[in-house]
Amino acid sequence: MSRLVVVSNRVPVQEKKGAASAGGLAVALEAALEKRGGIWMGWSGRINEEGEPGPLSIEQRGNITYALTDLTSKDVDEYYFGFANRMLWPICHYRLDLAEYGRTEMAGYFRVNRFFAHRLAPLIKPDDIIWVHDYHLIPLAAELRRMGIKNKIGFFLHIPWPPADVLFAMPVHEEIMRGLAAYDLVGFQTDHDLENFAGCLRREEMGDMIDEGRFIAGERTFRGGAYPIAIETAAFAEFARRAGSHSMVLKAQQSIEDRSLIIGVDRLDYSKGITQRIDAFEHFVTNNPAHQRKVTYLQITPKSRSEVPEYEAMQRMVAEQAGRVNGALGTVDWVPIRYINRSVSRPVLAGLYRLAKVGLVTPLRDGMNLVAKEYVAAQDPDDPGVLVLSRFAGAARELNGALLVNPYDIVGTSNALARGLNMPLDERRDRWRRMMNHLLEHDVSRWCDDFLGDLAA
Numbered sequence: 001m002s003r004l005v006v007v008s009n010r011v012p013v014q015e016k017k018g019a020a021s022a023g024g025l026a027v028a029l030e031a032a033l034e035k036r037g038g039i040w041m042g043w044s045g046r047i048n049e050e051g052e053p054g055p056l057s058i059e060q061r062g063n064i065t066y067a068l069t070d071l072t073s074k075d076v077d078e079y080y081f082g083f084a085n086r087m088l089w090p091i092c093h094y095r096l097d098l099a100e101y102g103r104t105e106m107a108g109y110f111r112v113n114r115f116f117a118h119r120l121a122p123l124i125k126p127d128d129i130i131w132v133h134d135y136h137l138i139p140l141a142a143e144l145r146r147m148g149i150k151n152k153i154g155f156f157l158h159i160p161w162p163p164a165d166v167l168f169a170m171p172v173h174e175e176i177m178r179g180l181a182a183y184d185l186v187g188f189q190t191d192h193d194l195e196n197f198a199g200c201l202r203r204e205e206m207g208d209m210i211d212e213g214r215f216i217a218g219e220r221t222f223r224g225g226a227y228p229i230a231i232e233t234a235a236f237a238e239f240a241r242r243a244g245s246h247s248m249v250l251k252a253q254q255s256i257e258d259r260s261l262i263i264g265v266d267r268l269d270y271s272k273g274i275t276q277r278i279d280a281f282e283h284f285v286t287n288n289p290a291h292q293r294k295v296t297y298l299q300i301t302p303k304s305r306s307e308v309p310e311y312e313a314m315q316r317m318v319a320e321q322a323g324r325v326n327g328a329l330g331t332v333d334w335v336p337i338r339y340i341n342r343s344v345s346r347p348v349l350a351g352l353y354r355l356a357k358v359g360l361v362t363p364l365r366d367g368m369n370l371v372a373k374e375y376v377a378a379q380d381p382d383d384p385g386v387l388v389l390s391r392f393a394g395a396a397r398e399l400n401g402a403l404l405v406n407p408y409d410i411v412g413t414s415n416a417l418a419r420g421l422n423m424p425l426d427e428r429r430d431r432w433r434r435m436m437n438h439l440l441e442h443d444v445s446r447w448c449d450d451f452l453g454d455l456a457a
């Protein structure tokens with residue numbers, strides 16, 4: 001078996017001890033790589049202003065060898081906070097209104113990709129398989145090819161790929177599409193993303209899908225496919241089963257008393273639909289007097305990308321909104337919304353999901369959304385909760401036992417909450433079983449094997 005070299009901007013060693021990584025890429029890849037073993041190259045999370053970068057810092061943890069590089073503050077501002085998170089992220093999440101294009105940031109993005117290629121190249125042996133992840137590093141293969149690297153290189157996009165009319169608002173979209181054409185296999189979360197990508201190539205007359213899964217763009221042919229990312233289903237279910245003895249889970253259970261728990265877990269990101277969700281909860285409580293004082297909504301939301309102005313604004317907005325709703329609806333012995341800005345360990349998270357009667361997962365747009373899958377995996381088979389899921393999450397294509405909602409429709413989401421909380425046991429079991437069977441069969445190891453099998457073929 002060839003050695004696997006994974007490259008991503010974010011790597012989970014950056015986290016503080018005890019806290020879990022928030023972010024689907026780090027969570028899923030860590031699970032997949034632990035089994036298979038390999039090298040994982042990425043940003044150390046550190047800023048180093050020295051002119052010449054020092055050697056890569058190498059750290060072995062279990063089966064994974066981490067090879068990490070520092071970046072300068074100019075790199076981080078332009079490449080990560082700038083082009084990746086103020087241009088590519090909003091565009092790929094259909095938020096033209098939030099996209100900020102700057103030539104300096106764009107140049108920084110391509111420069112840091114070249115830098116990553118120069119740091120990576122000396123590590124690569126002829127038989128290695130290289131797997132690049134996510135929107136930060138789209139031009140990496142083109143840079144590696146320019147340096148004469150002939151290995152198989154695959155790319156997986158964790159976020160949505162938008163339709164042409166949205167993508168083309170980005171001034172350098174052709175360069176970005178050409179970047180993808182330098183890979184041997186490009187993976188998307190869903191077939192909608194794949195179709196959007198094919199449509200973009202066609203509309204710009206850059207190329208096309210020539211047959212199922214094969215693309216042509218200029219001189220190059222390459223493959224593309226949908227590989228919905230997944231979780232370690234069995235292991236997560238086991239965490240949840242045992243979590244009852246965890247003191248933090250016990251405390252949570254005692255503190256909610258006999259109220260029904262609704263849970264939301266998301267990075268604090270405008271794509272997650274958190275403000276619409278709070279509106280829906282407020283509507284639900286206001287319009288369902290029988291549930292007043294009988295429900296607690298726990299929203300666990302670690303801050304994310306705080307240096308980006310749109311995220312900072314979001315943080316203020318959500319905190320104010322949760323405070324306002326609590327002020328309006330709460331009583332001396334009932335706080336309707338518990339709003340927490342921190343990460344929790346995976347066993348605790350699994351235990352909290354299991355306590356919740358409803359998992360409320362309502363992104364306005366999401367590549368996949370692993371929280372939806374984790375919520376299902378964590379349920380008690382005898383008394384499972386109900387997943388209320390946005391139709392705009394990639395996960396909605398697979399989780400056919402969820403109550404699907406349009407997150408922009410506040411009343412519709414509020415109605416789904418009511419339906420979820422009142423759903424009879426038989427229906428809950430039936431819906432949960434369908435989803436759980438799917439998740440057991442399609443877990444993260446299978447996702448990894450499917451992608452790497454196709455890349456090696």
Ligand code: ADP
Pocket residue numbers: 020021022023024025027265266267300301302342343344345346349368369370371372374
């Ligand atoms: P995204 O990748 O956009 O953040 P996903 O739902 O796909 O969204 O993945 C989020 C991952 O981060 C999940 O594995 C989830 O468990 C984890 N996560 C999110 N919030 C927290 C938190 N507060 N504590 C621990 N893990 C979290």
Ligand code: G6P
Pocket residue numbers: 010022023024025026134135158159304305
């Ligand atoms: C999403 C992206 C990942 C990213 C994660 C956390 O899952 O697809 O690439 O790592 O969010 O965001 P951050 O900016 O903290 O890495």
